[in-house]
Structure formats: structure tokens, C-alpha cells
Amino acid sequence: MTALLEVRALCAGYAGSQVLDGVDLDLERGSGLGLLGRNGAGKSTLVLTLMGLVPATSGTVRLDGAPLPRRPHLVARAGVAVVPQGRRLWPPLTVAEHLRLAHRGTGTWTPATVLDLLPQLAARRHQPAAHLSGGEQQMLAIARALLTNPRLVLLDEPSDGLAPAVVDTIAEVVLRLRAEGVPVLLVEQDLRLAFTVCDEIAVMERGTIVHRAATAAFRADPATAHRLLGVA
Amino acid sequence: MDGQPAGDAEERSAATDAERRSMAREAEPRPRGQETAQRPVGPEAEGRPVGREAQPRSVARTARHGPLLPAGLAAAVVAGLAAAPLFLAPFATTTLTRILVFALLAVSLDLLVGVSGLPSLGHAAYFGAGAYAAGWISIHTTSAVPLPLLAGAATGALAAAATGWVAVRAHGVYFLMLTLALGELLHQLAQTWDSVTGGANGMAAIPSAELGGEPLRLAGYVYWYVLAAALLGFLTLWLVARSPYGAALRGIRDNEPRMRALGYPTRIYKYAAFVLAGAVAGAAGGLLAAQERLVTPADLGFTTAALALLAVVIGGAGSLWGAALGAALVILVRDVIGPDLDGHGTLLLGVVFIAVVYLLPRGAAGLVRRRGR
Numbered sequence: 001m002t003a004l005l006e007v008r009a010l011c012a013g014y015a016g017s018q019v020l021d022g023v024d025l026d027l028e029r030g031s032g033l034g035l036l037g038r039n040g041a042g043k044s045t046l047v048l049t050l051m052g053l054v055p056a057t058s059g060t061v062r063l064d065g066a067p068l069p070r071r072p073h074l075v076a077r078a079g080v081a082v083v084p085q086g087r088r089l090w091p092p093l094t095v096a097e098h099l100r101l102a103h104r105g106t107g108t109w110t111p112a113t114v115l116d117l118l119p120q121l122a123a124r125r126h127q128p129a130a131h132l133s134g135g136e137q138q139m140l141a142i143a144r145a146l147l148t149n150p151r152l153v154l155l156d157e158p159s160d161g162l163a164p165a166v167v168d169t170i171a172e173v174v175l176r177l178r179a180e181g182v183p184v185l186l187v188e189q190d191l192r193l194a195f196t197v198c199d200e201i202a203v204m205e206r207g208t209i210v211h212r213a214a215t216a217a218f219r220a221d222p223a224t225a226h227r228l229l230g231v232a
Numbered sequence: 233m234d235g236q237p238a239g240d241a242e243e244r245s246a247a248t249d250a251e252r253r254s255m256a257r258e259a260e261p262r263p264r265g266q267e268t269a270q271r272p273v274g275p276e277a278e279g280r281p282v283g284r285e286a287q288p289r290s291v292a293r294t295a296r297h298g299p300l301l302p303a304g305l306a307a308a309v310v311a312g313l314a315a316a317p318l319f320l321a322p323f324a325t326t327t328l329t330r331i332l333v334f335a336l337l338a339v340s341l342d343l344l345v346g347v348s349g350l351p352s353l354g355h356a357a358y359f360g361a362g363a364y365a366a367g368w369i370s371i372h373t374t375s376a377v378p379l380p381l382l383a384g385a386a387t388g389a390l391a392a393a394a395t396g397w398v399a400v401r402a403h404g405v406y407f408l409m410l411t412l413a414l415g416e417l418l419h420q421l422a423q424t425w426d427s428v429t430g431g432a433n434g435m436a437a438i439p440s441a442e443l444g445g446e447p448l449r450l451a452g453y454v455y456w457y458v459l460a461a462a463l464l465g466f467l468t469l470w471l472v473a474r475s476p477y478g479a480a481l482r483g484i485r486d487n488e489p490r491m492r493a494l495g496y497p498t499r500i501y502k503y504a505a506f507v508l509a510g511a512v513a514g515a516a517g518g519l520l521a522a523q524e525r526l527v528t529p530a531d532l533g534f535t536t537a538a539l540a541l542l543a544v545v546i547g548g549a550g551s552l553w554g555a556a557l558g559a560a561l562v563i564l565v566r567d568v569i570g571p572d573l574d575g576h577g578t579l580l581l582g583v584v585f586i587a588v589v590y591l592l593p594r595g596a597a598g599l600v601r602r603r604g605r
Contacts, residue, residue, distance in 0.1 A: 051493050076495030084493070090486035097479050102494050148494060 002065060004029050004183055005152055010059035011207075012049040019045040021207035022059070027152070027183045032174060034194030034215070035187045036229055037204035043187045044085055046204070047156045051075055051082050063152065077104075079151030083158055085187075087141040091130035095121050098129060098144055107149030108180065114143045117173065135166035142173055152183055159190045171197045195219060203228045313459055317452035325451040326523075327567055332455075332462045333519045335559035337536075338543040339469055339552050340512035345541065346550030347473050348505045349485030350400070351408050353537050354415025355513055357395075360422060360532020362388040362514025364429055366521040367438040375439045375447075381461055381518040388514015389507050391418065396506035400499055403488075415537050422529040434528030441522040448522075458519045465512050470552055472508065481505055482550075539566070542581060546588045548595020557596050 003026035010023040019042045027033055037043050048054040050061060052072040061068040069075055089098065099111040115122040118139045124132060129140060138158060145153055155174070159167045167190065174184050174197040188194040194201060194215075201218040203211040211228055218225060313332075317325045337359050344350040362384030369375075369383040395414045402410050422429045429435055440447035441457060448454050472478055483491045484498045491498050521527055530536065539562050547558025562581060570577020588595060 053489055053493065072489065072492035073495050073497045076493055082493055084490070088487055088490045090483050090490070092486065093479065093482060097482075100476060101479055101483050101491075104495055144494065 003027055004064055005185075006060075006062040007050070008060045008062075010046075010049065010056055010061060012045060012054050012056045012059075014054070018057070019054075019207055020049060020056075020059075023204075023208055025202070025209060027185060029183055030178050030181045031200065032178050032184045032186065032198040034198035034201045035185060035204060036189075036191070036194065036201060038229065041204040042207040043204050044156055045207075047082060047084075047154045047185070047187060050154060051080065076148060079148075080154065081145035081148045081150035081152070082154040083138075083141050083145045083156065085156040085160065087137045089129040089132075089137055089140055089144075092128050094126050094128050095132070095140055096125045098140055099147060102144040102147040104147070105149035109146045109149050111147065114146055117146075117176070118143055118169070135162050138162055138166060139169065142170065146173070146177075150182060152185070153177055154185045154187075156187045157189060158186070159188065159193050167193055310463065314456070317455050322451040325455050327563065329451070329455045329458050329523050330567065331560045331563045332458050333516055333523060334540070334543070334563050335556040336462045336465045336516035336519065337513050338540050338547070338555040338559040338562075339466055340509045340516065341540050342544045342547075342549060342552050342555035343469055343473060343481075343505060343509045343512075345544050346548075346552070346555070347478060347485065348481040348502060350502060350506070351404075351541070352399075352411040352509075353408050353534070353541060354399075354411035354413070354418075355509070355540055356532045356534075356537035357415040357418040358388040358392050358510035358513040358532075359517040359520070359536065359540075360527070360529070361391040361418060362517025363520045363527040363531055364422065364435060364517070365514070366518035367435045367525075367527045368428065370438050370441070370521065371435075374442075375522075376442045376445075377448075377457060378461070380441065380521060381515055384518025384521065385511045385515040388517060389511035391514070392507045392510020396503050396510065400502040400506055412534070412537075415532070415534065419529055419533045422532055429527075429529070432529060434526055436526050438521050438525040438527070440525065454523055458523055461515065461519055465515055466552070466556070469508075469512060473552055477501070477504075539581075542585055546585060546595055548592070548597030551595075551597035554595050554597030 005025070005027035007023055007025035010020055010025075011018060012020040021042075023042075023046060025033075035043050035046070045054055049056050050068070052068075052070050052075045055070065063078055063080065066078075068078060068080070093101070096111075099114065103109075103111060115125075120136055121139055121143060124136060129137060132140065142155075142158065145155075155170075158170050162170075171193060174186065177184055178197075184197070186194060186198055198215055201213055201215050202209050205228065211224065213221070213224075313328075316328055320328065337355070341352060341355045344352050344355065365387035366380035366384035370380045373379070395418075399407055399410045399414060423432055425431070440449055441454070442448070443453075443457070448457055473481075480491065480496055480501055484496070484501060488498050491501075517527075517531070520531060540559075543558035543562045544555045545558070546561055547554030547556065549555070561584065565581050565584065566577045569580065573580060
């Protein structure tokens with residue numbers, strides 16, 4: 001079976017500086033890939049480039065064999081959802097309005113099923129996003145991605161600054177997605193979360209993927225982890 | 233960065249991962265008393281209660297009043313406006329008519345500024361285009377209601393459709409400058425196209441609007457015509473603003489890249505809003521032609537556009553009805569108080585504007601609105 005997502009020699013950057021330097025990446029249905037790397041390695045830029053929010057300068061991206069469009073709204077319609085770093089909600093809009101705006105397509109996820117999974121949000125339905133706690137905001141950002149009924153989900157540092165209980169909920173959501181066959185690309189600095197929910201770990205360095213291993217093998221090889229990430 | 237986790241419209245932040253993480257760490261697990269520190273700062277957060285204590289109270293208030301109070305208030309305002317000519321002197325009725333016309337322009341501008349986050353300094357162009365079209369139809373074809381009004385709306389929409397695609401590709405201050413330039417372009421056109429617009433002298437001797445073959449000559453009749461049409465325009469804009477499409481426009485205003493990443497073709501959405509606002513502004517221009525029976529290049533010039541923007545800001549961008557209040561204030565100061573100040577009315581408007589920006593960052597509407605919209 002071919003991979004759902006195939007990235008080949010992807011390059012991208014901002015004015016004057018190349019950030020992605022030939023990324024190759026495959027993602028099978030239902031798999032979970034934890035993407036690690038030092039600050040500035042290009043992890044977030046990879047997510048933004050896949051989404052079309054940073055234009056690719058060269059390389060190809062295929063989703064289920066078809067080239068992924070370049071413009072963000074077409075990427076989203078092709079079935080890619082992203083939970084962005086820093087959540088990026090619409091502060092004045094209520095939780096219910098966020099859910100309504102995000103919902104598209106037919107599939108498992110409707111506002112009702114999402115609220116079942118994330119009951120914290122149900123109680124806050126009529127509050128503007130600006131009044132939510134950090135954890136609730138992250139739940140809403142995840143709900144927004146689920147409601148597009150995606151075929152692939154990109155999470156950019158979802159555990160950033162959150163309490164352990166919230167991180168557990170994130171883990172639950174990722175495992176649920178994978179069980180339904182939706183692959184997840186998880187950019188993380190929290191190794192514990194990445195090890196819990198991903199079956200593979202990849203490490204980025206200077207705009208390219210330098211190491212990829214099954215999670216168990218990666219954990220069994222602390223020397224490599226230390227060399228690549230500066231952690232044990 | 234995480235201090236305003238949801239408020240940042242810029243997707244590609246310059247902050248390093250390290251900075252972000254250190255700030256993020258402070259943001260989440262934090263005792264109750266310090267919570268205000270993690271609220272978003274910036275324009276969205278100002279002027280409404282931030283502490284968690286303030287929240288249940290405002291929610292309770294909304295729940296207690298339900299939709300009945302605003303509906304009742306709206307009905308009372310409409311009834312009051314409808315009855316006004318029966319009590320007012322003709323001059324006051326004419327001023328009120330002018331307010332309604334200008335209010336429709338301001339509310340259509342608020343769809344751009346407040347709802348969609350598109351601050352236009354050229355919106356008077358579509359108002360003026362509509363006014364000229366309505367005047368031209370009235371002179372050369374018929375002044376039977378509602379044909380001049382429809383011609384105004386159609387011309388406003390066409391002019392906005394022809395110029396809007398350039399404008400909506402730009403953001404923020406560039407959008408402002410582009411709309412300013414487009415407005416000046418149409419202003420020049422109105423001034424130089426003598427054979428159609430009458431040039432700098434304006435288009436004069438526009439016949440009265442006719443209803444069932446009878447010309448509307450009395451100020452009161454003109455007023456009722458303008459009132460009916462303006463209410464229809466307000467209703468249209470209000471329904472659009474609270475529809476799912478309106479919610480999408482607010483999403484674009486607050487974070488456009490995020491809307492695109494959810495699959496919304498945001499430029500088309502903004503363009504549609506621009507054309508709709510142009511159509512309503514054109515209809516307001518049609519009402520202007522019926523009321524003043526004279527259209528001059530000043531009606532689509534910078535001053536008119538700036539006053540409309542002033543009305544939106546004074547009233548509180550985004551609420552629509554706030555813009556109508558702001559328009560009333562602007563016309564009252566310009567036409568009623570201004571003449572007693574030896575023409576220094578705009579000076580007074582400037583003072584009011586500064587006071588509003590400092591004291592009521594969300595405009596007059598912010599006094600009533602507790603939930604952020």
C-alpha cells in the first residue's frame with residue numbers, strides 16, 4: 001500500500017533564508033510520526049509549508065497519490081487539518097461559532113461528537129474564545145481541526161505550556177484519530193507525549209530529516225537521541 | 233506570544249521557540265488571582281470585563297433579557313422614527329432624513345470595517361456612484377420609486393465589483409491606501425465627466441421621487457420613503473452579519489490565515505462583502521439623490537468617506553447599529569451645531585473622535601455590548 005502522504009525533496013523558506021532543505025517524508029494511514037528537533041530546525045515551517053501558508057520553492061507533496069494543492073483553502077479541502085502552534089483562535093467568537101465555522105464534510109466529526117470527546121468545551125459553548133483557559137483554548141483548536149473531517153492531521157506543539165491532564169486529553173485524541181486510520185504528524189518538544197502516541201520518531205536538523213526510527217528503537221538508543229536533540 | 237494566544241493574526245511569528253516556550257510555561261498553570269495576565273491584550277480585549285468574576289454576571293444578564301429586549305427596543309426606535317415627521321418641523325425632518333441616508337452609508341461601511349476588518353477610506357465612491365446613477369435615471373428616464381434606488385444600488389455594486397478585487401488582495405494600511413486611491417479616482421472621474429455628472433457644478437435639478445405617479449414633494453413624504461428604504465438596507469446588512477457568512481467574515485477579520493487553513497477562500501468572501509457594502513452604499517446614494525435632488529463630486533470625495541469612517545469608529549465598529557448612532561452624531565454636529573460654530577463643526581467632530589478613542593475604545597456600542605463581537 002502506498003503512503004497517504006508523500007513528501008519529496010520539499011524546499012521552502014522566507015525571504016532570503018532557506019528553512020526547508022529537501023524534506024522527504026512518508027506517512028501511512030493510521031500511523032503517528034513524532035517530529036522532533038532543535039529550535040529552528042524547520043519543524044513548524046514544514047507544517048506551514050504542507051498547509052500552503054508558506055510557499056514551497058521546490059519539491060512535491062502528494063496526498064493519496066494526488067498532488068496537494070498549493071493554496072491553503074484548497075489544501076484544507078483536500079483533507080489536511082492543522083492544529084497550529086499558539087492555537088490561533090478567533091478571540092471574540094464563541095466556542096459554538098468556532099465549531100460551526102470549522103465543520104465541513106460528512107464524517108465522524110460533528111459539533112455534537114466533538115463535544116462528547118471534549119466535554120470541557122460543552123460548558124463553555126457560549127463564551128468567546130478569549131475567555132477560555134489555555135487548556136480549553138487548545139481543546140478548541142483541536143476541535144476545530146477535527147470538525148473538518150480530515151484525512152491527515154498536523155499538530156504543531158499542542159502540549160506547549162499545558163497541564164499534564166490536558167496533555168493526556170491530547171494523547172487520547174491522537175490515538176483515537178490513528179485508530180480511525182487518520183495519520184498524525186506531531187511536532188513536539190515533549191518527548192513523553194511523542195513517545196506515548198507515535199509509532200515512529202523522526203528528527204529534523206537544518207531543514208531536513210536526519211534520523212527516523214520506530215519509537216521503541218529510538219528510546220532504546222539514548223546515545224543517538226542525545227546527539228541529535230541534546231537530551232537523554 | 234502566548235500572552236495573547238488567540239489574538240495574533242500573524243501566522244509566521246519571529247519569536248524563537250525558546251522565547252515562546254518560556255512565556256508559554258508561565259501562561260497555563262497559574263493561581264486564580266493572576267488570571268487577568270493571560271487574557272489577550274490589544275484591541276479585542278479592551279473595554280470589556282476581563283476577570284473571570286465579571287463573566288457570569290454578564291452571561292446572566294444576556295440570559296435574563298433574552299432576545300426580547302433588543303427586539304422591543306428596535307421596534308420602539310422604528311415606531312419613533314416613523315412618527316417623527318408628525319411632530320417635527322420640516323427642517324428637522326430634513327435633517328433626520330439626511331441622518332438616515334448617511335447612517336445607511338455608515339452601516340454599509342461597518343460591514344467592511346467592523347465585521348470584516350477592512351478599513352476603507354474610499355467607501356464614499358460607491359455612495360456617490362449610486363447617487364449619480366439614481367440622479368441620471370431620474371432626469372433621463374423615470375423617477376418612479378424604486379427604480380432610481382435600484383439603479384443606485386446596482387451602480388454601487390458594479391463600481392465596487394470593478395475596483396474591489398484589487399483592494400481585497402491587500403491588508404491593513406495597504407487596503408486603506410488602495411481604497412483611498414480608488415475613491416480619489418472615482419472622484420476625479422465625477423469632476424471631469426461633464427456630460428454625465430455636470431462636472432464640478434454637480435448634477436442639479438433632479439426631479440422628485442414619484443410614488444404612483446405623484447411626486448414626493450413634502451419633507452415628510454421624502455422622509456418616509458428614505459426611512460422605508462434605509463430600514464430595508466439595515467435589515468439586509470444585519471441579517472448578513474449574523475448569518476454563517478457573517479461569522480466567517482469575523483473569522484477572517486480576526487485571523488485570515490486560519491480561515492484559509494480551514495478551507496475558506498477568504499479573498500472571495502472579502503470581495504463579496506466589498507461588493508455587498510458597495511451595493512448598499514449605492515442604494516444610500518440613491519436616497520441622497522431623492523432627498524437633496526443635487527449630487528456633487530464632494531458626495532464621493534475624501535471628506536464624505538472620512539466622515540463615514542469617523543461615524544463607524546465613534547459608534548463602535550462591528551455592531552452595525554453603533555455606526556448608525558455615530559452617523560447621527562456626525563450629521564448633527566456638521567449640520568445643526570456646526571453652523572453656530574462659524575463652520576468649525578469638523579473641529580468639534582475631531583474632539584469627539586479623540587474623546588471616544590480614549591474613553592470608549594469600542595465606541596458607543598461598547599457601552600452596551602458586554603460579549604465581544
